Amino acid sequence: MTYRLCCLTSALALIAGMAHADAFNRISSFPTHLNIGEGDQNVETSAEIIAATDDGMTLVYTDSPLGVIGRIDITDPANPAPLGNVNVGGEPTSVGIVGKIAFVGVNTSESYTDPSGRLAVLDVESGDELASCELPGQPDSIAVAKDGSFVAVAIENERDEDLGDGRTGQLPAGALSLVQITDGIADCDTLINVDMTDLAEVSPEDPEPEFVDINSGGDIIVTMQENNHMVVVGRDGAIKNHFSAGTVDLDGIDATDERGALLFAESQSALPREPDAVKWIDDAHFSTANEGDMDGGTRGWTIFNADGTIVYDSGTSFEYAIVQAGHYPDKRSDSKGVEPESIETATFNDTPMVFVGAERASMVGVYDVSDLANPTLMQLLPSGIGPEGYVAIPSRNLLVSANEVDLIEDGGVRSHVMIFEYSDADASYPMITSAGADDLIGWGALSGLAAVDDNTLVAVNDSFYSYQPTIFTIDVSQTPAQITEATPVTRGGYPAQKLDMEGIASDGDDGFWVASEGRIDRMVPHAIYHVAANGEIDAEIGLPNALLGVQKRFGFEGITVVGDTLWMAVQREWEDDANGMVKLVAYNLETEEWGAVLYPLETPETGWMGLSEIVARDDYVYLLERDNQIGANAAVKQITRVSLDQMVPAPLGGELPVVTKEFVRDLIPNLTATGGYVLDKVEGLTFTPNGTAYVVTDNDGVDDHSGETMFFALEGLDD
Incomplete structure (x- = not known):
């Protein structure tokens, strides 16, 4: 469809x-x-x-x-x-x-x-x-x-x-x-x-x-x-x-x-x-x-x-x-x-x-x-x-x-x-671009990215398109990269409501795991969804009380799969987090157990700092960490990584271990490479099987935004 x-x-x-x-x-x-x-x-x-x-x-x-x-x-x-x-x-x-x-x-x-x-x-x-x-x-x-x-x-x-x-x-x-x-x-x-x-x-x-x-x-x-x-x-x-x-x-x-x-x-x-x-x-x-x-x-x-x-x-x-x-x-x-x-x-x-x-x-x-x-x-x-x-x-x-x-x-x-x-x-x-597709495909507000194979990625749009949640298929073998298909995310055959899709990961078969960021004021829940290849939501995982009791607006901004465990990056601090610490939340698909570790954010000079993506690659999870600043005020748009041996979740509600992050890449040179100002929302990161990384920015649906979307490849991040 x-x-x-x-x-x-x-x-x-x-x-x-x-x-x-x-x-x-x-x-x-x-x-x-x-x-x-x-x-x-x-x-x-x-x-x-x-x-x-x-x-x-x-x-x-x-x-x-x-x-x-x-x-x-x-x-x-x-x-x-x-x-x-x-x-x-x-x-x-x-x-x-x-x-x-x-x-x-x-x-x-x-x-x-x-x-x-x-x-x-x-x-x-x-x-x-x-x-x-x-x-x-x-x-x-x-x-x-x-x-x-x-x-x-x-x-x-x-x-x-x-x-x-x-x-x-x-x-x-x-x-x-x-x-x-x-x-x-x-x-x-x-x-x-x-x-x-x-x-x-x-x-x-x-x-x-x-x-x-x-x-x-x-x-x-x-x-x-x-x-x-x-x-x-x-x-x-x-x-x-x-x-x-x-x-x-x-x-x-x-x-x-x-x-x-x-x-x-x-x-x-x-x-x-x-x-x-x-x-x-x-x-x-x-x-x-x-x-x-x-x-x-x-x-x-x-x-x-x-x-x-x-x-x-x-x-x-x-x-x-x-x-x-x-x-x-x-x-x-x-x-x-x-x-x-x-x-x-x-x-x-x-x-x-x-x-x-x-x-x-x-x-x-x-x-x-x-x-x-x-x-x-x-x-x-x-x-x-x-x-x-x-x-x-x-x-x-x-x-x-x-x-x-x-x-x-x-x-x-x-x-x-x-x-x-x-x-x-x-x-x-x-x-x-979606030019060259068989049909006219409108798109924008791209957030999470995931790789299907060396030449194919998928991306999701966020809640700006609240009546058109979509998974986009992207052919990266072409220049510019080409959106070839738009698959509506549905419930019962109708466009799914109350979603804010911010992360997507392959389930290892033909389907996907999607992380949705909640908005309490709009009755949009923080949740994880399994989406079949045809776009139909066939399973939902709600958050446990230990997270619901401390939830805030800025929730899951990425999702990745490590073995039997889903890992989600929370964008900003929740009620029980110390200033500058955000949760990386784990959910075991076999045992249905929840847990988390803490990730230390940079200290911003202006505005706030948060996470936008998490993706597993070999012995690490890679993360997008950014401030919310734009143009000349932007200071931190970076990729970091954490060794998988540190990703051992502790039970929720108790003391959580703090992982050690490693700086990988400053993205500001990439964001200024086309002569423009630094865009604020670096939202998506993924790796293809051959090791090429791809990054995408969110253009906010062209609302108080130039509409510019940057999408680029990075080599050697896992060296």
Whole structure:
């Protein structure tokens, strides 16, 4: 029994062969709070819209929470350095650059009904303001002509979503402002406003221009997202063409929020595209990211001809590729899916490319658009949380993403700018995918791992997918590793409930032992289950009173088999454990006796320490020990081992022996090998019979997480 979706196209198999020469790979990540310098860095920062100086050596991004533009030195792109922030006296919304002069849209509005803004002109190196042009309203997007002759500003005058049922039809109306550039400086006296009312079928009296771009001939393309409309404007301000962005019918999508399952079997019809970002591909064609707002969002992207005809629409193919990479955001699934929001276009090595940013999935799709009617998805790149803006620097073979989400208040990862390099190298991501499987397999939140043979592993997902507990079969003979099958874990033929599967081990036959971590507050018990090869639970082992009386939330995080004994690693201290000591619990399948030993944890400087996995190999049990920290705060992500001759369980309720652990491997170098920040949840470890170890991280179901899953092999751990 597997989750199925029929009628998949051959495009869904593209990621299976994604490792190839000439690829983008992330080479560095820059946390934006470093630009604060010696000030308090424990405040929210955000990288949103980003641009580069003409020489490609300096990045400039807007930071709305701080009211600044941030600058980054990328002379060495593998080691970006902070150049500090520049206060712009309002909310920066967009930035464009000519040479080393930045043109910044600044929102100074006092209210939705009294919008205002300005165009600030800044010297990137010194931060000095060279000019300031008052704008007729709230600026959203900025584009600079390729010849540096003028700048276009989308004056959105966005609606108040708390009024009028959040609909458009709230004045004052938006417009398009054009300002000439003389000697590199905006000439404010040349500002003209292009009236965009009475064009769209949706709220013609209230256009809300969202995004602008300018082609080499000086034509401006404008998206009016909420109005589901596109406008082509000449450099003189004359409207050359306008048309509806149209609608799309979608089949085979997941359109239900917080169901705890990835089920792509629903449909939505006549969805307005409601495009957000737009970029010209050439002087006659442009691409849009169809994020949606009021009524739409088609989960994909589109190529238009300037005459309004559609050349290509991705339909569900972009979203399906993201599903297969494990980045589908189930908790925000109802209307926008992966939420394509950003678009960048550029030519690398004579190949015209479109880069599509999926905000909710935190991924970047790289498309070869040599054939505009049949784009080819070349790669999917991992980004930080909430990619908002991109800039391509073909002269340096670089692509840069600005990721706006900063989880400082929740102790999570910070906002980042990430740099990717295009080179003669294999793609390093994704490391694991379900592309190439016979059916569409959605996956995420991988926890426990176990080996079946030298080429086959199994993994389980945790309680994030509470209505879809699954055992995934993984072929590790391929690169990237391929999920080939998803077997639902069932009771009586229905998806099993009240499970939080955190560990899995082979029973030596065709079935598995699964450790489930309990949640007392949710009536989820700590327990051990035997699962048959078809996924059906055919036996349950509940905890004895000696453990139930001292239980806490953080329970079994791994399970392994040593002879007739099951060994489970408890993640954190329970009520009767001394600080820094956690139980390794034993259950003898023959005698049904329980016992335990104590394992000494490292002492964390920040947060807490715990165990994530246990696996027996030869004369040892190996364990994953980690702190709960992420990014620069992460200090301990390691593999240790304990000799089996110490694994002699004492009866529960009495004094337990303390084992001696041996350090085996620091995993932080592996976790930073792809240029990203250190992920917090290293969850799965196993050995194949030939001695190769595999490690996997848990992506939390892409909930306040970038969705990135790292899956890698380690050699020589048992030497």
